[in-house]
Amino acid sequence: MATTETQLNLITNVTGEPYQPARLYYYVTNKKTVLGVFKKLKCLKYYDKSDRWYWLYEEEAKKIRFQQSYNKIPKQDRPLPLAYFQFISDNLMILEARSFQRVIEAVKFFNTRLNWRAAEPVRLGIVNKLFGCSPDETPQPPNSFAEFFDQEDVVVYTPEELEEEIEEVIAQYETEEEKDKAVRAYMEEKSKQPLPEIEEIAVSLHEEGLSILEIALRMKHIEAWEHWQGNKYFTQYDLIQSMIENMPDDQEESEDNLA
Numbered sequence: 001m002a003t004t005e006t007q008l009n010l011i012t013n014v015t016g017e018p019y020q021p022a023r024l025y026y027y028v029t030n031k032k033t034v035l036g037v038f039k040k041l042k043c044l045k046y047y048d049k050s051d052r053w054y055w056l057y058e059e060e061a062k063k064i065r066f067q068q069s070y071n072k073i074p075k076q077d078r079p080l081p082l083a084y085f086q087f088i089s090d091n092l093m094i095l096e097a098r099s100f101q102r103v104i105e106a107v108k109f110f111n112t113r114l115n116w117r118a119a120e121p122v123r124l125g126i127v128n129k130l131f132g133c134s135p136d137e138t139p140q141p142p143n144s145f146a147e148f149f150d151q152e153d154v155v156v157y158t159p160e161e162l163e164e165e166i167e168e169v170i171a172q173y174e175t176e177e178e179k180d181k182a183v184r185a186y187m188e189e190k191s192k193q194p195l196p197e198i199e200e201i202a203v204s205l206h207e208e209g210l211s212i213l214e215i216a217l218r219m220k221h222i223e224a225w226e227h228w229q230g231n232k233y234f235t236q237y238d239l240i241q242s243m244i245e246n247m248p249d250d251q252e253e254s255e256d257n258l259a
Contacts, residue, residue, distance in 0.1 A: 008132030010228065011139045013098050014077050015057070016067025020224065021145045022103040023125040024203070026093040033118040034093065038085070041113070045079075053085040055095075055106060064105050082106065093119060096145050100126065100217040107213070111205060121203045124213070125149040128195040128220055130228040148198055155196035191237040195223055 011019040028034060038044045042059035046052070055061065057080040062070045064082075073080055083097035083106050097103040107121060127148050133139050148154075169186045173179045203213060219239055226234035 009135055011131045011133055014068065014073060014080055017099045017101045018130050019141065020099050020130060020221065021127045021148050022097050022100055023145050023149045024095040024103055024121050025123040026095070026119045027122045028091050028093050028119045030118040031087065031090050034114060037113055051086060054081045055083045056080065057082050061109060064109065066101065098141060100221050104214050104217060107205065107210060111210065121205060123200055124203045125154065125200045126220065127198050128224050129197055130224050153198065155199040157199060157201050159202055188237065191240060192235050194235055195220060
């Protein structure tokens with residue numbers, strides 16, 4: 001496992017990716033339909049004691065690719081839980097997973113099986129940090145992520161709030177050129193702020209929503225990785241600048257023409 005200057009081992013999942021909790025919230029309009037889908041899938045198993053539906057790395061889910069994919073998982077670790085669903089109420093269901101990749105794979109997998117009219121992902125809670133333990137310590141993940149996502153200090157972002165902030169910026173200027181320049185400067189300044197340790201963001205999987213979510217989580221994971229590596233002041237701004245610097249010249253010209 002990777003180590004930092006403090007010689008802590010990076011905690012990773014059996015599937016190889018770093019441990020980084022995520023909780024996806026579904027708005028449920030037809031619980032009966034959702035349960036019907038769950039009961040038909042062989043890779044889902046209900047445990048009465050915990051009142052959870054565990055999504056297992058078996059049957060229909062075996063084709064999903066991780067750093068350590070199905071055939072590399074030791075037999076003693078099978079069936080391996082990738083995530084679990086739990087109904088909080090008839091209208092609210094959560095999915096909790098131990099990594100950003102697992103939650104993205106879950107979204108992709110169930111997006112084609114769960115009709116969004118019955119259950120639709122609407123919010124996502126994420127932890128923007130990586131975890132370590134001493135070499136002689138055995139990692140003990142929590143039984144649930146309540147200690148992360150049920151706290152009062154979770155930073156909640158909504159599209160409406162960002163829209164209001166931008167409207168306030170625009171209102172200070174008259175010409176379109178001034179407004180555009182001010183918005184760019186505002187967004188650049190926001191990207192220079194470190195990500196909150198725990199945040200909750202809005203999710204929409206319609207149109208290009210899944211691709212946008214996947215890119216956003218990838219960028220957030222990179223910032224967490226940089227911090228783990230000791231680059232404590234790395235922000236999304238630094239990542240964006242690095243992406244621009246490494247952009248092929250012909251793509252830069254194309255971007256300029258679109259601006």
